[in-house]
Amino acid sequence: MEKIDNKILDSLQTGLKLEASPFQKIAAELGIEAEELLQRIKKLKKEGYIRRLGGVFRSSRLGYKSTLIALEVEEENFYQAAEIINQHSGVTHNYRRDHQLNLWFTLSTASELERENFLAQIKALPGVKELYQLPKEKFYKLNVFFKMEEEAGDDHQ
Secondary structure (H helix, E strand, O other), rough: OOOHHHHHHHHHHHHOOOOOHHHHHHHHHOOOOOOHHHHHHHHHHOOOOOOOOOOOOHHHOOEEEEEEEEEEEEEHHHHHHHHHHHOOOEEEEEEEEEOOOOOOEEEEOOHHHHHHHHHHHOOOOOEEEEEEEEEEOOOOOOOOOOOOOOOOOOOOO
């Protein structure tokens, strides 16, 4: 990966500002043209370095309820279940765990009925053995930053 790509990843992790031309501003800060920045972002996404680039909202302020879901899914059905789950627009943070409860995701829905209907579909999927709902009781927001660009003078290559 080129050094500029590391800088782009560092920049994107801190979030895009809500402004008319956020990519032009980032490009200017990196000393490249906006079109090059956008092409590099597309390439990084295609290569799997970027999974998602989008807004993060406090769903509760928009009237949504969020729930953490833990599933036990048979291995031969794991990826099929994950693919179906990922199709729901309210699903985020879908990931595998090395545990009996091996598929976890968060689900935000506008109503209890929507949540229950979707989870009924998930329970009926082949290989889904258990499903646990772990509703949010308290809000915590953690920011994680993975530094891609090495510090100047750092000898680690």
